[in-house]
Amino acid sequence: MSLIAAQSVTVSYEGRRALFDIDFQIDRGEIVTIVGPNGSGKTSLLRVLLGVIHPQSGRITRAPALRIGYVPQRLHLDPGLPMPVARFLSLPKRQSAQAIAAILARVGLPDVARQNMATLSGGQFQRVLLARALLVQPDLLMLDEPTAGLDQPGVAAFYKLIDEVRHELNCAVLSVSHDLHVVMSASDRVICINGHICCEGTPQVVRAAPEYRALFGLGTGGALALYQHSHDHVHDDACDHSEDLARHAG
Amino acid sequence: MLDDFLMRGFLAGLAVAIATGPLGCFVVWRRMAYFGDATAHAAILGVALALGFQISIFIGTMVVALMMAMIVAMLAGRGWAMDTTLGVLAHSALALGLVAVSFLPNVRVDLTAFLFGDILAVSRFDLGVIALGSALVLGLILWRWRGLLMSTLNEDLAHSAGIHPARERMVLTLALAIVVAVALKIVGALLIGALLIIPAAAARNLARTPEMMAFFAILIGMVSVYGGLQLSLLQDTPSGPSIVVLAAMIFLISTLGRALVQKRSAR
Numbered sequence: 001m002s003l004i005a006a007q008s009v010t011v012s013y014e015g016r017r018a019l020f021d022i023d024f025q026i027d028r029g030e031i032v033t034i035v036g037p038n039g040s041g042k043t044s045l046l047r048v049l050l051g052v053i054h055p056q057s058g059r060i061t062r063a064p065a066l067r068i069g070y071v072p073q074r075l076h077l078d079p080g081l082p083m084p085v086a087r088f089l090s091l092p093k094r095q096s097a098q099a100i101a102a103i104l105a106r107v108g109l110p111d112v113a114r115q116n117m118a119t120l121s122g123g124q125f126q127r128v129l130l131a132r133a134l135l136v137q138p139d140l141l142m143l144d145e146p147t148a149g150l151d152q153p154g155v156a157a158f159y160k161l162i163d164e165v166r167h168e169l170n171c172a173v174l175s176v177s178h179d180l181h182v183v184m185s186a187s188d189r190v191i192c193i194n195g196h197i198c199c200e201g202t203p204q205v206v207r208a209a210p211e212y213r214a215l216f217g218l219g220t221g222g223a224l225a226l227y228q229h230s231h232d233h234v235h236d237d238a239c240d241h242s243e244d245l246a247r248h249a250g
Numbered sequence: 251m252l253d254d255f256l257m258r259g260f261l262a263g264l265a266v267a268i269a270t271g272p273l274g275c276f277v278v279w280r281r282m283a284y285f286g287d288a289t290a291h292a293a294i295l296g297v298a299l300a301l302g303f304q305i306s307i308f309i310g311t312m313v314v315a316l317m318m319a320m321i322v323a324m325l326a327g328r329g330w331a332m333d334t335t336l337g338v339l340a341h342s343a344l345a346l347g348l349v350a351v352s353f354l355p356n357v358r359v360d361l362t363a364f365l366f367g368d369i370l371a372v373s374r375f376d377l378g379v380i381a382l383g384s385a386l387v388l389g390l391i392l393w394r395w396r397g398l399l400m401s402t403l404n405e406d407l408a409h410s411a412g413i414h415p416a417r418e419r420m421v422l423t424l425a426l427a428i429v430v431a432v433a434l435k436i437v438g439a440l441l442i443g444a445l446l447i448i449p450a451a452a453a454r455n456l457a458r459t460p461e462m463m464a465f466f467a468i469l470i471g472m473v474s475v476y477g478g479l480q481l482s483l484l485q486d487t488p489s490g491p492s493i494v495v496l497a498a499m500i501f502l503i504s505t506l507g508r509a510l511v512q513k514r515s516a517r
Contacts, residue, residue, distance in 0.1 A: 081278075
């Protein structure tokens, strides 16, 4: 059974249709990435799956007692709110000092527990958000453009970390991303949306799909070629990319 | 002990400080300062209605404050520009209240008492209501603390943890209406907002965690009440403004102190 599924879901804001005909599911251990232009409904899809907004029609089914770890796109911290990292990680459930130290070490920030959230760098901040999501022992990790604002090495390191923890926790990862090259190397399945699901499948299938090329243009295809090396040719689907994927993910 | 009007006023002020401290922190964190003002200003309309219909002033102010808070929250949800909306509503409610009071026949009302507070006129009954209301607000906030804090940080994050931000907003709205009703007697409609914001803002300079900030805000509110009352007695100044002046002085000192400490640690 899938962890979470959407069946012909429609979402609208103030009469404007943001998402329609959405059929979606994600299984344990899968890494699925949603791509799409600005305003295509990527974040809306995450929010309807989270339960923040309710679908106009269609339904969302969740596995019983599903634990979701959510990493928001941005977290604006009011300067008037003093928030040490350790206190933040104890929200909403109190965590022991050991658990906090362990999770901070896991995300590579062993020394920040007493620091105020406002003093963290962008990369550190995202890692703390990830740490908080991991503390619930999630079945499903949901990330909304977690690497927006990070530099290239930061993005790579962040996705490497996510790949590691997904193996440790055996959780599924659903993320929205703009980092197309990372998406193409680190996902099991890519969903390209623009109001509805334009195309989906393995990264290679999506990259070759005319819908995807229409949305992201041939220029993007060229940029992707830089990261896909010899794989920017037209695919025959029998071709095995697992080695190549592993190299990119690692 | 409760026969002494000074003691009653002092105790009522302490009780209000217990409620405004933590609530004021949320007002600061959520940038609801103007929201608090609008709700408080509407209290004058509540006073007029209470006098007109001969019901308890506590009830009148609370109901009108609650209605005001709910209207504002609803308009905000529909995407109205908040500062303009609040500016219109706050001042309209205040003006409407002042006009309405003047229409009341056979009622001689000391409006300054409602605008600026009259802490020394707190009766035993008032003290009871104020203590009860403050305890209710403190209890409400303690009970919902984690949910409130999560929703304040990020509403989607709260949702993912099974918290309903809309429900937490209602808790704050309700708490605000109660505080307005009980604080009216202490600092008056015009300065309730100050009692919410200033101790919390001063506490920010001293605190490292949200809990500490709420605690310090209560302490600072209490010291302000005590000092303001003394000032009022010694110099015959109006009690409400005197309390706020004390709070403002503490804010100034704590801000300067913090700047000094930061400068020293930067060296």
